[in-house]
Structure formats: C-alpha cells, structure tokens
Amino acid sequence: MKPKQYKSGIKPIWCPGCGHYSVLNAITKAFAAEELAPENCVLVSGIGCSSRLPAYVHSYGFHGVHGRALPIATGLKVARPDLNVVALGGDGDGLSIGGNHFIHACRRNVNMVYIIMDNEVYGMTKGQTSPTTPEDWDHSKLTPHGTDVPAIQPCSLALSAGASFIARAHSGDANRIAQILIDAMHHPGFAFIHVLSQCITFCPEQSHWKKIIQVREEVTDDPQQAAQFLQGDNGFSVGVFYRNPRPVWPHPSQIDKEINLRQGFQHSI
Amino acid sequence: MKPKQYKSGIKPIWCPGCGHYSVLNAITKAFAAEELAPENCVLVSGIGCSSRLPAYVHSYGFHGVHGRALPIATGLKVARPDLNVVALGGDGDGLSIGGNHFIHACRRNVNMVYIIMDNEVYGMTKGQTSPTTPEDWDHSKLTPHGTDVPAIQPCSLALSAGASFIARAHSGDANRIAQILIDAMHHPGFAFIHVLSQCITFCPEQSHWKKIIQVREEVTDDPQQAAQFLQGDNGFSVGVFYRNPRPVWPHPSQIDKEINLRQGFQHSI
Amino acid sequence: MKTITIAMVGSGGTGVVALGDMLLQLAAGKGLFGIMRKTFSPQIRGGESASIVRLSAEPVASFDGCIDLLLILDWNNFQRFSDEIVITENTLVVQDAQAGQAPELDALNSPLQVDFSGMADSLGSSYANAAALGYLSAWMQLDSARLLSVLSQRLHLSEQDAEVVYQVAQQGSKAYANSPLSLTPLTNTQSHDSYWLATGNQMAGLGALEAGVRFVAAYPITPASDALEWIAGRIEQIGGHLVQAEDELAAVNMAIGASYGGVPAFTATSGPGLALMSESMGLAVASETPLVILDVMRGGPSTGIPTKSEQSDFNLALYGLHGDAPHIVLSPLSIPDCCNTVAWAVRLASELQTLVVVLSDQFLGQSAQIFPPIAETQHQAHLLKADLSTANEGEDGFNRYIDTESGVSPMALPGQAGGEYTADGLEHTENAIPSPRVQDHSKQLDKRLRKLRNHQYGDQWCATKPACEGSAGCLLLCWGSLYESACEAQQLLQERGHSVDVMGVRLLSPLPLEELNKQLKQYSSVVVVEQNHQGQFFHYLRSLGLETNALHCFAQPGPGLLSPTTMANKCEEVMVNEA
Amino acid sequence: MKTITIAMVGSGGTGVVALGDMLLQLAAGKGLFGIMRKTFSPQIRGGESASIVRLSAEPVASFDGCIDLLLILDWNNFQRFSDEIVITENTLVVQDAQAGQAPELDALNSPLQVDFSGMADSLGSSYANAAALGYLSAWMQLDSARLLSVLSQRLHLSEQDAEVVYQVAQQGSKAYANSPLSLTPLTNTQSHDSYWLATGNQMAGLGALEAGVRFVAAYPITPASDALEWIAGRIEQIGGHLVQAEDELAAVNMAIGASYGGVPAFTATSGPGLALMSESMGLAVASETPLVILDVMRGGPSTGIPTKSEQSDFNLALYGLHGDAPHIVLSPLSIPDCCNTVAWAVRLASELQTLVVVLSDQFLGQSAQIFPPIAETQHQAHLLKADLSTANEGEDGFNRYIDTESGVSPMALPGQAGGEYTADGLEHTENAIPSPRVQDHSKQLDKRLRKLRNHQYGDQWCATKPACEGSAGCLLLCWGSLYESACEAQQLLQERGHSVDVMGVRLLSPLPLEELNKQLKQYSSVVVVEQNHQGQFFHYLRSLGLETNALHCFAQPGPGLLSPTTMANKCEEVMVNEA
Ligand SMILES: Cc1ncc(C[n+]2csc(CCOP(=O)(O)OP(=O)(O)O)c2C)c(N)n1
C-alpha cells in the first residue's frame, strides 16, 4: 500500500499550513514503509486539533477525552499485545491535563509509541498557553501578561520519568518524523517522540523554527549523559536522543489451565 | 512557644513506630524555632496516613481529597500570600494520583513548601505499591509478583519539572527534617522536601534505611550538575541538593484604582 | 413586536462574523435593540461561518427561527448550516457577485446580486464585508458617521487602511440605491440615550467580580473560556488573581484553597470539566467551603458538540456528587441576567458556605445582546466570620462545624488566632475532628441540608410573566436560556388567542416547594420545556412530589434552536388535548 | 429462625478479627450458617476492633442488631463501638481476666470472667484468642478435630507453634465446664454436605472473571480493594491482566481501551473514585464501549466515612454524567448475589455496548457469609461483532454506529480488516465521523436510549419475597444490601401479625416501568427503604411517574445498621396510619 492509501479520505479540520498535516503524512509514510496492515494499527488520541488525527488515517482509532490518550492506549495494548498502538495528541493534552499519565507511561514501559504534537499552544480552544509556551508569550487573552512560568521540557521530563526511547522531530520535515516513528515502532517498550508542530494560526512566529532546528546524530543509552544533554539543550535539536531498552510491561501472563476459580470458596463438611 | 505547644493534642491514628511521627515532630520544632504564630500557618494535605498530619498540629489546616493537596495550597497561597503554607502528604498522594499537580507546582514556583512523606507504599489502604515502591517488592496482594516497574525518583522528577529547591531527609532524624524545613520556608518559591518516612507496618524492612543514609553537604544551583548527581544517586543521600531561586509566582498584581468594570459594556447613543 | 433577522454567511476569510458585530453596533447606535449569535464549521480557521442578527425597536432577547434576509459572501458549504439557518419563501437573499453558485433549495428565492467583492477589489482592499456593511447601513439608514470608527476598531485597522475600507463601505452604501431590498427597515420608536452590548459570558464575569470574587482558577474549555478571558487582566487590577490551572481537578481545588482563605473564589467550565470536578465539589460541600462553578453547557454526552448549546448537564449539576451532598444550583434566565445570577451565586456560596453551580449555556454565554443598562446587583460575598473574642474556646479547639439553628457555622479564617482548625472532607465532629460515628454523621448531614432548606431565598427564585390578557390555564415552565424564548412563545400564543403564563426558574435547587406548589396548582396544564433529550428538569420536578398532576414534558435536545414557535405549538397541542 | 449473635471485641493485638474468622469456619464445618462483619477504630494498627458473628441452623444473611453474647478481650475504648454493638439486658458478657475495667453502662450485665490470657501465658503463648476460641467451641460443641488446622492456617503458624496454640485452645475448651454460659447453643437441623464461605467482594471478583472479564485496571480504595486483590494473581492465570493504575482517571480509561479491543474489562472503586470517573463514563456511553464499574459504597459525601457502609452513591451512579448519557445501574441483593449481578453486568455491558455501574456497598463487600453452594451464572460477555464478509463497505467506511432497530450496532474489533473506524466521544454520524448536526445528534441519542429501553431484561430485574400468610397490602421495597434485612423484617412483621411482601430491585436503571407499575398497584402502601440521608432511590421512583400514590420514604443514613427491627417498626407505623 502507498502512503496515501493509508489516508481515510476524511478532510482534516486543520487550518491550511498547520504542522499537524506533517505528522499525518509521516504516519502514513511510516505505515506504508513498514507495510503495516491497517486493521492491525490503532491510533489513540485525546482532544485538541492534533487529537483529531486518528480519523484521517485508514486504520482503527480512538478519539477519547481530553488528556487520557495514554491510559486508553495502555489498556488496549496490554489487552491486545498483537496490535500496533500509537498514542498521540497535543502539548496541552499530553503535558497539561494528561501530565500524570505521561510520567507513569514513561515508567511503565508498555510497548507503544507516543507522539506529542507540540505547538506550544491550545489550538483547539483558540490560543491559550500550554505547559510548553515560552514564558513571555502574551498573545493569550487568558494570560495577557504571559504565563510567567518557564516552559516544561518534555524530553527531559520523559527521561526523569524513566522513558526508554526519546526523540524529537519538526513538522518541517515529515520524512524525519516518519523515520523516527519507524525506529520508535521497532523499539520494544514505550517510545516517546516530541514533534515540534507549528500552529500557524495562533503562533505564526513558529515559522522561524525551521531556521533554528539542528540535527543531532548521537544516540545514547546512558541516562546520566542524556540528562546532561537535555538539561543543556535549547529544545530545537532533532533526532533520536536516547534509547535504552528494558523489559516491556507486562511480562506475559502465566496461564494455569488447571485453575478452578471457585476452589477457595467451596468447602465440604 | 515550645515545639510541643504546636501539637493540637489530637492523638494520631498512626501505628506505633510510624515514620510520620518524625515529620510531625520536625514541623513543630521548625515552627517553634522560627517562632511562627500558629494562626498564620496552614498545613494542607491530601488523603493517606501521612495526610492525617494537619489535624495534629496547632495551626490552620486543610485535609482535602486524595492527590489534591498542591492545588489547594496553591490557591490558598496565591490568594493569601501573607500565610505560611506547607503542603504535605504521602508518596501515593503526591506521585501517583497527584503526580500532575506535582510537576506543575514545581514549574509554577509558588512560594510554599511541599513535603512528601515517602514510605514507598499506600499505608492507609493497607499496603499496596506506590510509584516509589521497589520493583521487586511483592508484599501487596494487588501486585503479588511485584510492580515490575522501576521506582520513580521524586527529586529527579522535581528537577526536570523545574523545582527551585530540592532536598531529602529521613524520618530517623527529625532534627535534620526540621532544619531543612526551616531552610525551605526561607526559600522564596516552591521548596520540595522528600522525606523517607518508614511504614513500620507494611514495610518493616525499611528499618534498615537508617544504616544506608548518607549525608550530602553540597548544595548546587546548577541544574546540569544537579541532574547528573540525581541520576546517579541511590536515593539515600540526605541534605539540600539544589537551590536555585527564581522569581516567585505570581508577580504582585498591579492594582488600578480607576478601573470601571462596566465601562466596556456601557454605550451612549 | 416587529423584528428583522439577518443571517450573514461566508467562508472564514470573508469576515461575516466581524460584519455581524459591526452591524449590531451600528444598530445599537441608532437606538435599536438586538441579539446576535454566531456559528462556525468544525474547521478551526478558514471554514464557513455565519452571524445571525435579530433587530427590533424594542428589547429582543430570543430568536424566532425566521430569517428575513440572507446575505451571502460565499455559498460554499452553505448546507452545513441548514439546521440553524432555515430558509423559507419569505427569506430575501442578497449575494456577493463572487459568492459562487447557490445550492438548489426549494425554498430559496433567487438572489439579488451585489458586487461587494468588486467594490473592495476596485479600491485594492480585501474587505468585501465592509461593502456589505455599507449596503446594509444604507438600507437600514444607520448612522454613517459611526461607520469609520466601527470599522477601524473592529477590524483593527491603521488610520490609512481605515480610510480605504471606509471608502469600500461607502461604495456599498451607494450600491443600495441600485439594488434596493423589498423589506422595510426598522425605525426606532423608543427613546433611550444609552444601552449595553455584551455576551452572557461577559456578564457572568462582571457579576462574579462585582460580587467580590478575587480569585479565579480555571482550565480553558469551549464555550466557557471567554468568560474567563473577560475576567483575566481585569481581576489583577482589582487586587485579585486568575490562575490557568493544569486541569479542572487543579482548578476546582485551587478555588477551594483560596476560598478557605476567605477570598471569594470562582471557576468556569463546561460539561466535561464539571464532570472532572465532581469529586472535589463534594469536598466543598463536606468541608463547607464556599465555591462557585459556572457551567456553560454545550452538547453532550462526552465531548459531544463542543460549540453548540444544550441544557443537558442538569442531572450532573444536581446529582453528580457521591454521598448525600446537598448544594445549590442556579440558572440565569437571560444574557443580562448572567450578571445577576452569578453575583447571587457568589453571595449564596459565601453566606451558606456551600457549593453553588450556575448552569448557563453556549447560547447565553456566547450570544451578544443590546439591552438597557443594568444596575449593580445587591449581591455581595459575605461570610459569617467567627468572632473569636467572645467565642469560648475550650480544650477541644474551635467549633468550626457547630450545629447552629440556621445550620451555618461561623467560619474562622487563617490569620485569626484562636480559630485554628483543620477543614476536612472526612465526616467530623462539631470541632472538626474526624469521626465515623453515627451521631456525628447525622448531625452534620442534617446541618448541611438544613442550612440550604431554611434559607430565605426571596422572590428571585423565579421570574414570571403573566399573560397580558385573560387568566391563563396553562403555564409554560422553563429554566435558563429558554426563558426569553418562552416569553416570545407567550406572545405568539396570545396572537393565536391563547393565554399562557411563563415561569423561568432561577433557583433550580433547592426549590422552594411551598411557593412552587402554590403557583402550579393554579394551572390545569404545565408545560415543562427544556433543551435536552430525557427531560431532566421535568423528571426532577416529578421527583419532588408536587401537588399537581398537570405536568407535561417537552424536551428537545440541542443543538438546534428550540424556537418560540415550536414551544407555542406544543402548548397549543396540550391545551387542545386538555380542552 | 433461631440465631445467636456473638460480638468479639479487643484491641488490635488481641486478635479478635482472627477469632471471628475461625469461629465462622468452625461453625460452618459443623453445618451451621452464618454471617460476620468486622469493624475497626480509625487507628491503622493496634487500635480497637470487633468481629460480629451471627449464626443459625438455617441460612442467615443479615443482622438483627441484637448481641446475644459479648466476648471481650480488651475493654479499652469499647465505647467506640456503641453505634454498632448495642448491649441490652439480654446480652451475656464474658471477659478475659486481663481485659481491664468494664465501662459503666446501664444495660451491661456483670461479666463472667475467664482467664484466657492466663491460659496462653502459662503455655508461653500470646494467643489468648485461641483460648477464647476453645471456650466458644466447647460451648457450641464445635468440631475440636478441626481446631488445629483452622488455628494453624488462619494464624500462619509453624507446625511447632501450632501445637502450642492448639494446647491453649484446649485449655479454653476445658475452662468452659467451670464457666458455662446460660445460652443454649445452636444445633444444626439442615443436612448439607458442602457450603461456601466468602465475602461479597470476592463474589464480585468471581462473577467478573466467570463472565469473561480478562482485563482489570484499578486504583486502590477502601472498601473496594479486596475485590481487586482477589482478582489479582488469578486473572493472569486465566490469560488476563490487572493493572494498578496511577489514578481512577487512568483506571477507567485503561478499561475502556481494553474493551475497545474486544476484551471484557472491569474496574472497581468507591464513591470518590466513581466521581473521578464521571467524565470518562460519558465517553463509554458516547463511544458505545462496554464498561463495568463496581462501586463498593461507603459513607459520603467526600472522603466521608471510608470504612463503613452507606447507599448514598445512587444519585451519582444514575445521574452523574454530563449530557444525556443513558446507561445501566445494577445492585446485588446479597453477598452471593454479588457474583451473579456482576456477571450480569459484564454481559449487559457487552451485549448492549454500554456502561454498567454496579452498586455494592461495604456491608456486602466486606462481610463474610456461609451460604449454600452457588451454580455458575449463565451470564457471559457477548459482543455483537461485525460480520465484515457480508457488510457492504462503501466509500464512507464502516458504519460503526448504524441505527439498527434494537439500537445495538455491530462492533468491529481491531484486527478485523474492513472494519476500521475511529471510536469517538464527539457526536458522530452512523459511520463514526464527528458531526455537530441536529439529525445525527438525535439519531444517536435515540439509538443509545432505545437499546437500553428495548432490551428484555427478564425476571431478574428484581427479587421478590411474598408474605407467607395472607395477602399483603404493604410492600417493603428496597435495593442492594438491604434486601436480606428486609426479608428478615418481613418475618418479624409476620410474627407481629402483619403480612408484607418484599421486593429488592437489582436493575435500578432502566427500570421496567410496566412491570413495576403492575406490581406496585397491588399495594395500598409501599415503604421504600434505603440507607442514605435524602431518600435518593425514593425520589428516583417518584420521578418516574409511577401509577401509585402509596410510596413512603424511609431513608436513614449510614453507617449504623439499618436493622430489620427498625424496618419492621416503620412498616407497622405506615400500616397503622393507613388503617
Ligand atoms: C476535560 C476537558 N477540559 C477542557 C477541554 C477543552 N479543550 C479541548 S482541546 C484543549 C487543548 C488543546 O490543546 P493541545 O492538546 O495542545 O492540542 P492542539 O489543539 O494545540 O493541537 C482543551 C483545553 C476539553 N475538551 N475537555
């Protein structure tokens, strides 16, 4: 199947020029390159412009509620380990309301991919700040003087929470996103991809991102080294930064064909 | 006032030998040392054995719902900056159900103290695992084969989330907890204290902690250095690790005496 | 009452929303009244949108579902709006020359073509909507002197650009002579020298701040965000704070924290957010901490229809707490009433130390209305504070939850020496010590219910509009945003020769049963109308065991308009069946 | 029915809880039936606790509130239990010689002293409770041969220790001769050769797994955790998984995810957790994903009284979702019925692709009962799966939400080619594309309601127990854990010369109205009894507009026992007033 055959044919609601199109293209490219059967792939998302993506792909999908993509994906993958599960959503969805699930998913290491499409803003609700918004960005009416809070560093947070695969890409380069996604799908365990995905409507200034993006070729499996790099990083390096496979969760269950669930209750006199 | 005058006189529900007594003693010692007026102190907690603490102190308190100590404390401190606000609770309260508020409180840097009384277990609900439980601990009936998930590192997480003061102490040494608490209360911004506070009932093996505790005297204000130390730390160093003050949130509001809220609505013909 | 309703439709780039705003402003400036709602395609930007403006010489606060004039800047995807913009043979149609091909609709009159785009093009401008505004102004004889300032403000134009766009508008005005409309414009009969123009969400924000709210924490959600956005920036200027929280769980608990500190606190959300707040709403009830939550309702269940109106969170607001957790639920009855009702909520929350949920909806929240100036409400937050100089504090600490006759216990605030206590969501004794005992539990349950039941809420628990003529045997009973439509339905019925009374309930819970019974007993039929699927309010009324057997349920889900005509038809049907 | 109730009270160290467990086991082994509940002080460990065991030769499933024998190992803080252990002049009292000073209570008989501690001491053991067990065994003529194995199992003793403790028990037995009780022990009349011993939480776990649940995600909470703990370890052995989630928001969504994948999924919680799940419960409803939630209710509101029983989450379970979100609510009517009802829930959730909330409570969940063996339920999860070989998939994708007559649409599962669709909480078309349109909204709202309304639930929607003698004019109507007590109240009333029928409702929503009406119309009075403050079930019944005017509300909050005597008195009062 060609990448475009992985499109569902539903027209995205996104603004022309939105970075999320790139992620959509990258997903269809990666699925095509890996020759995945659409029926074995499930895209799981929350709520936001970004979270609308699953319906645009010819595969199974779940468009859940705001902030809960990861738990849905976790339940699905644990129950159905045969499926290829990719969770995705926005910076608001994943790092604001969904922040707790993010750190626990990093720790738990269920074998799936999670893509945050980070535009540093709440696109869907018309331009409020998110946890990744620069602290002096004062375009939101809800925080007219800026957030005054330093932006969260998703990759750094993922590392300290125990993620075993950490990468970043930019919506300006769908091929790189696709390549990283392929790597992530091959990674056994929880693979986190941070995509800088511009919001043309509320943050037109993000167009300059393409000028400051820097490719980093080094992958490390050493958490201390990764921590040092990520603490110093300006947030615009792209590439796979960290890959340190460890056992995926859960271990396969030990089936006991003999078990009688009623045994403990039944007694004879 | 003496430390014991800061006790409310209500008998704790805790088991004899519980580490939480130490935190209680440390709080009353610190309040006494700082000569704080009881009416100006507010202890805010969630739900758990640890979270029962506020009622045992002669001060104001709020025993909220599970996992929400930090938002209550945040609202209170922002609305009433004159008060000395100390939020506290267990590892389950703060890192499992309350994990999202923890990372956002670290980032937001409201001027208050947060103590996690970490016994690596849910004491109150009779011994289930928490995010800090060692992965092979198999004493809980809910996870009879252990969690199989590596324990979260609260200090490391706090750092990557942007906390400006990070310290650890052990329930075996109430004086050190008190001293660190005094430092934390003087720190302008969000000060996080990780207390290893043993649960004698469900984790009697924690008694050996006192043998492996190591005092660390170095404080750094460099996040990269702190990251490196915390990634390598075995979790049993105690001391103030990181102190890097930055502006507290919110900036004082600019009052405009002239403002007429109705102005924008009223028009004349 | 003569009204004219104008629907303006175009794609995102054509500026129909700005056109509607400006038309409303100009009409207001001429002394007309009006109301405007907007509707958008799911596209975030660049999709189709529509502005629907209804004008009249008298105050008007509802839509009757008729479109007198349809102005099209772009026909593309017009059918998206077929639910909301219903065309009849009586609808005049004007379209821009570049609007594309009209869809084939039976009822569609052949459109009058006016080259708005051409006018803009000829002046090197892209503001065809300015030409349309000029055209409409000419027809309605609106104040052309205000055109320039309205255009430059609303379109954020530089002085130079404004001049050009103004010329485009003048072109539009001139074009009217060649393409006149066979629809008589309104003339203003009332003489008033000032008016207000606002949305319900703005009015809610005003009510909150005027009643004393000085702390707001919230998480953005459509269609509540603009209430918060109105407050933001302003609340700091009056010495308060607004916190954008990480989620609704944080938002509601931050508000509880501030309120515990004695600072009146508020949050606003919509259905999904209210659901998330449920657990902590119970904490406010149990710990007796004042808390006001504005729920600007949208289509449900789940994410549902986020941008459109429905009254389907009634059940959640009333019953959605675990345990026996009595609290107050209010609903504003009009756009200006959002101010009054939210202010009342702030007052009740603090006077009764309880949770108050205010059920507004997308229609009230986001529609803009021209209405007569409103006075400041008399509602102010007011806590029964502990007087610790006289309180005799024993060994057992401050009696935070003392069982008073009213059920309200004096509240100490941090900073007050001698009032130290720990607020608790665990059941507790009068002196705030956790207790699992039967007697403490029933004492506190009784107290928390009694304080709400015994309070004198006064007349404002409902608004009534008696029939003009004759004694009515039928009551049209509703709540929230349907009240104004019900009043219009009353007029329609009057014209058809039927007398009905209208009642809108502002205090949904606890309902003053005695008074309600007294009123309802007068009617041989009571039509309970609401905008949801299951008749949530109706079932609630029935659960109360009212002394009437005359209740009829008329529930219709959103997001379509529940028009006065539909209501009137239903009442007529009921009255005919009764007769 | 002759019963004996024994309350055993002591401090944490004295092992009264183990004593109760062992007594129940020995009694069961003798062919007796019984039920046991436990109660604890707020202390986590080392506080006071009590075990209350009621025994009978016939099946017994409720407590009548009387204590025939009070056995005290430690008097310290005995008054903590005065709500739950009510002493009368008829209560015999036995106390350990080292139990300390008895409190001054009017009704307290002077205690018989037995030196249980001395017996243990003399053998170098600390198990005074073993001596007490021996004493009670001697009195009840229980099987002394089983003493050894019961002791060593329950107290986790090494072979050597077990021998010593067994001797302690034998000392206790011997001591009976010197200190006999003036209370005739029970003799077993029934002859059965096997029995079950279990708690309701265990039965709920069994029902879930037997009906096909293979995925559980949950967050610990009292008093639901032990249901989960029973499942943990076992579910892996039958090829499933249990995830301890980071919070209830995660738990419920994990269950939704697994269920979307076609694996029957379950979660259990209590009030605070159910409140947190509210938003995502709406997602299950809107996306039509099967989901079963067990709510083991405790005292509310807020954190309330976590360790004690109350039926006060009824409103939340029924109404606590935003938007119009119809779903199913069940309640088990006894400890063994927890198995059947949860299994039915699993089946209904999957057959109707909906949310089912099961309202159990702390009493059902944590009390242990001896009961006759139960057969496997016939309930199995069963999805209406899409048959994609015949489905004619057009351009528009799989019609996941097709509007069928039953309202249930075939569900495709990931892995099925041709069934690809995106499940959605946004309102949608039949082919699962988000839609804000009126017609799609009403079609889906109608469909989601219809599938629940039209389903044939069969007889099991309620359990009824007609009066033994005469035709009853009065119905005692209840739900959940009160059913067995109501049946006992029926007996008491019988003895007092009154005939009442009893009905326990298992299917709380949607109630089969026609059948309910048919039944209720037979009675001149219907006493609706429930354990909460506001009469939540009663108000719900009234909201349905039943064809009876005979409903009486008898609501009493927890955490005290709502005893059969109290119920009987209320019924008598109502019947006398009617007459
Ligand atoms: C519980 C809940 N709270 C709030 C919202 C409103 N809401 C919808 S999307 C969104 C944020 C979207 O931002 P992000 O996740 O960054 O996605 P983007 O639109 O930027 O791609 C919010 C706050 C909601 N739908 N549900």
Ligand SMILES: Cc1ncc(C[n+]2csc(CCOP(=O)(O)OP(=O)(O)O)c2C)c(N)n1
């Ligand atoms: C919403 C909610 N979920 C679950 C619970 C049950 N619960 C009470 S305390 C607790 C965990 C306590 O652990 P921790 O915070 O570590 O405190 P500790 O008892 O160990 O001091 C849990 C899960 C609850 N009260 N509320």
Ligand code: SF4
């Ligand atoms: S608002 Fe921003 S994020 Fe949303 S579709 Fe438009 S460009 Fe994309």
Ligand code: SF4
């Ligand atoms: S259970 Fe553990 S944490 Fe709780 S009081 Fe006892 S020792 Fe302390």
Ligand SMILES: [Mg+2]
């Ligand atoms: Mg975003």
Ligand SMILES: [Mg+2]
């Ligand atoms: Mg703990």
